[in-house]
Amino acid sequence: MRQALTCAVCAVALLSALGGRAYAADELMEQAKQLFEPIPDTPPAVEGVPSTPAMIELGRMLYFDPRLSESHNISCNTCHQIGLGGGDMLPTSIGHKSQRGGRNAPTVLNSVFNAAQFWDGRAKDLVEQAAGPIQNPIEMAITADHAVETLKAIPGYVEAFAAAFPEEKDPITIDNVAKAIAVFETTLITPNAPFDRFLRGDAKALSDEQRAGLKLFVDSGCASCHNGINVGGGQYQPFGVVERPGAEILPPDDKGRFMVTKTPDDEFVFKVPTLRNIALTLPYFHSGQSWDLEQAVGVMAVSQLGVELGAEDVRKITVFLETLTGEQPEVVYPILPPSTAETPRPQF
Amino acid sequence: MRQALTCAVCAVALLSALGGRAYAADELMEQAKQLFEPIPDTPPAVEGVPSTPAMIELGRMLYFDPRLSESHNISCNTCHQIGLGGGDMLPTSIGHKSQRGGRNAPTVLNSVFNAAQFWDGRAKDLVEQAAGPIQNPIEMAITADHAVETLKAIPGYVEAFAAAFPEEKDPITIDNVAKAIAVFETTLITPNAPFDRFLRGDAKALSDEQRAGLKLFVDSGCASCHNGINVGGGQYQPFGVVERPGAEILPPDDKGRFMVTKTPDDEFVFKVPTLRNIALTLPYFHSGQSWDLEQAVGVMAVSQLGVELGAEDVRKITVFLETLTGEQPEVVYPILPPSTAETPRPQF
Numbered sequence: 001m002r003q004a005l006t007c008a009v010c011a012v013a014l015l016s017a018l019g020g021r022a023y024a025a026d027e028l029m030e031q032a033k034q035l036f037e038p039i040p041d042t043p044p045a046v047e048g049v050p051s052t053p054a055m056i057e058l059g060r061m062l063y064f065d066p067r068l069s070e071s072h073n074i075s076c077n078t079c080h081q082i083g084l085g086g087g088d089m090l091p092t093s094i095g096h097k098s099q100r101g102g103r104n105a106p107t108v109l110n111s112v113f114n115a116a117q118f119w120d121g122r123a124k125d126l127v128e129q130a131a132g133p134i135q136n137p138i139e140m141a142i143t144a145d146h147a148v149e150t151l152k153a154i155p156g157y158v159e160a161f162a163a164a165f166p167e168e169k170d171p172i173t174i175d176n177v178a179k180a181i182a183v184f185e186t187t188l189i190t191p192n193a194p195f196d197r198f199l200r201g202d203a204k205a206l207s208d209e210q211r212a213g214l215k216l217f218v219d220s221g222c223a224s225c226h227n228g229i230n231v232g233g234g235q236y237q238p239f240g241v242v243e244r245p246g247a248e249i250l251p252p253d254d255k256g257r258f259m260v261t262k263t264p265d266d267e268f269v270f271k272v273p274t275l276r277n278i279a280l281t282l283p284y285f286h287s288g289q290s291w292d293l294e295q296a297v298g299v300m301a302v303s304q305l306g307v308e309l310g311a312e313d314v315r316k317i318t319v320f321l322e323t324l325t326g327e328q329p330e331v332v333y334p335i336l337p338p339s340t341a342e343t344p345r346p347q348f
Numbered sequence: 349m350r351q352a353l354t355c356a357v358c359a360v361a362l363l364s365a366l367g368g369r370a371y372a373a374d375e376l377m378e379q380a381k382q383l384f385e386p387i388p389d390t391p392p393a394v395e396g397v398p399s400t401p402a403m404i405e406l407g408r409m410l411y412f413d414p415r416l417s418e419s420h421n422i423s424c425n426t427c428h429q430i431g432l433g434g435g436d437m438l439p440t441s442i443g444h445k446s447q448r449g450g451r452n453a454p455t456v457l458n459s460v461f462n463a464a465q466f467w468d469g470r471a472k473d474l475v476e477q478a479a480g481p482i483q484n485p486i487e488m489a490i491t492a493d494h495a496v497e498t499l500k501a502i503p504g505y506v507e508a509f510a511a512a513f514p515e516e517k518d519p520i521t522i523d524n525v526a527k528a529i530a531v532f533e534t535t536l537i538t539p540n541a542p543f544d545r546f547l548r549g550d551a552k553a554l555s556d557e558q559r560a561g562l563k564l565f566v567d568s569g570c571a572s573c574h575n576g577i578n579v580g581g582g583q584y585q586p587f588g589v590v591e592r593p594g595a596e597i598l599p600p601d602d603k604g605r606f607m608v609t610k611t612p613d614d615e616f617v618f619k620v621p622t623l624r625n626i627a628l629t630l631p632y633f634h635s636g637q638s639w640d641l642e643q644a645v646g647v648m649a650v651s652q653l654g655v656e657l658g659a660e661d662v663r664k665i666t667v668f669l670e671t672l673t674g675e676q677p678e679v680v681y682p683i684l685p686p687s688t689a690e691t692p693r694p695q696f
Contacts, residue, residue, distance in 0.1 A: 083684040098446040292689035328683040335676040336431040341640035
């Protein structure tokens with residue numbers, strides 16, 4: 001009798017536990033669906049720019065072409081490497097004549113889903129972004145005129161621009177360079193991460209521990225900024241909402257979005273970065289000063305939420321963040337059209 | 349009657365011309381087959397190194413990985429770009445902390461067919477070559493130990509080396525790095541150039557003018573050095589057999605193979621470079637000081653053969669050289685395994 005009773009109690013407890021877990025998982029999934037959105041399988045469009053095969057092909061060539069830099073030694077892919085999570089795994093990038101950039105190179109992967117581009121959001125979209133580093137004197141350091149003159153003196157580009165912009169008489173312009181690169185960049189999306197499969201209804205796509213991490217991520221408040229399709233990329237927030245991190249993480253001379261808006265409220269405000277593929281895009285923060293995702297999670301909790309997370313909770317959140325790694329883009333390395341005797345030469 | 353006679357004369361002349369041309373084309377093809385050899389469709393083996401899919405895959409990753417440099421900013425592909433004819437279209441490459449290399453980066457394409465590697469032949473094969481630039485203080489500038497330590501601290505490489513060297517207990521060594529890169533490089537061949545099709549018996553693969561250029565190339569003596577499968581790559585010759593070019597083309601402080609052998613006869617001796625894909629690999633010469641293939645042909649004729657070629661002959665030879673451009677390799681950009689908090693960090 002006693003054994004039977006124990007068994008009955010056990011059975012009830014077990015059913016209740018299973019039911020509770022199933023209910024909690026459902027609830028978590030519903031909550032997640034409200035907060036996040038899966039990466040689509042096919043690239044989205046850039047507003048006002050037609051995404052034709054000729055355009056993507058031209059953009060792919062330009063993205064890898066170092067002749068868009070004054071030295072002919074730096075391409076978009078130098079700092080936003082397709083094979084390195086779309087960044088360069090450096091604290092800050094190495095530009096023209098070994099000058100260092102001011103901020104960590106943001107990942108190009110899924111960047112089309114960000115509400116704005118650059119850490120301070122100074123470009124409204126990928127087209128505006130793409131023309132920036134080409135002309136930045138510490139990055140690719142070429143003038144728009146010189147870039148255009150160079151491309152016009154490469155016969156293969158004359159053909160490729162004509163194919164990409166068939167209705168334009170003089171298609172080689174810096175604006176069209178930016179458009180083609182932007183359209184290619186829209187193809188650099190990473191669908192089908194475990195988290196995307198979870199958001200599409202596959203509860204088993206995340207392990208118990210990963211779901212526990214997601215729950216903590218939501219309940220602790222991380223998801224109030226890191227949400228939407230890019231798990232970030234949609235807001236501006238001060239770095240140090242509750243407590244400013246030390247100068248090694250938040251250098252005092254980089255006032256972030258303030259430099260764009262000149263509004264005192266925007267001091268040390270930055271775009272909330274995407275956490276998509278975050279396990280691939282170390283080092284972390286705009287300063288690129290954290291090489292450890294667990295450390296970065298801990299710093300965020302203290303500075304943004306005023307919470308001192310225990311090691312176990314940090315680990316759980318990190319384990320969840322690793323489920324944001326999607327299928328990396330398969331890009332065939334483009335064969336670039338050769339220069340000729342008339343092409344402007346590298347300057348260094 | 350007069351008209352008939354004229355027609356008969358014309359017909360004889362025409363037949364004779366056609367016969368003569370056909371005979372000449374056959375003769376030229378036979379002569380070419382004696383001197384040259386087509387690029388095969390499939391990669392050759394590196395002696396003593398098994399070419400398995402796992403090995404090629406590892407080599408492809410290493411080839412594109414900037415973490416094989418001290419700064420984590422320079423990969424093999426920085427100076428030997430798959431998309432730029434296997435070189436970098438710079439006079440000399442830009443290395444660690446923007447130091448300039450001493451000689452023009454030779455093309456990696458078809459380099460497996462060269463009798464030795466580097467302009468001075470100081471590496472006997474691709475395995476010996478691959479480890480060089482990694483450790484050269486003005487190029488990638490990392491020590492062998494530090495490169496190995498870095499790779500060992502990237503979990504994805506621990507797996508990839510184990511797969512590529514399944515019988516070795518401690519497979520991450522600088523020798524194995526070089527072997528994997530070398531095996532990948534054997535896949536970077538460019539078969540099926542018009543000249544290869546001609547060598548395989550398709551007389552129409554070359555136009556009349558291209559065949560005339562080939563004939564000139566052979567008859568003038570170019571082919572006495574530029575021959576074999578790589579149309580070069582098989583001999584050492586002084587630059588300036590007949591007449592030394594000016595200091596801008598042949599800088600007096602680079603004594604070439606003399607620096608390897610210390611034999612006075614080897615002063616200003618260099619490996620005869622391949623002319624495969626030469627239309628893609630400007631600028632020319634070990635100094636990278638000619639940006640114009642026609643100019644380079646003219647310089648060679650004077651300095652190596654003591655012949656002042658007319659503009660028309662230079663053009664014909666150049667038109668022939670353009671038939672050496674083969675099908676460029678289709679390489680999928682590798683997704684590189686991420687660093688971790690334990691991976692040694694870039695030094696700059």
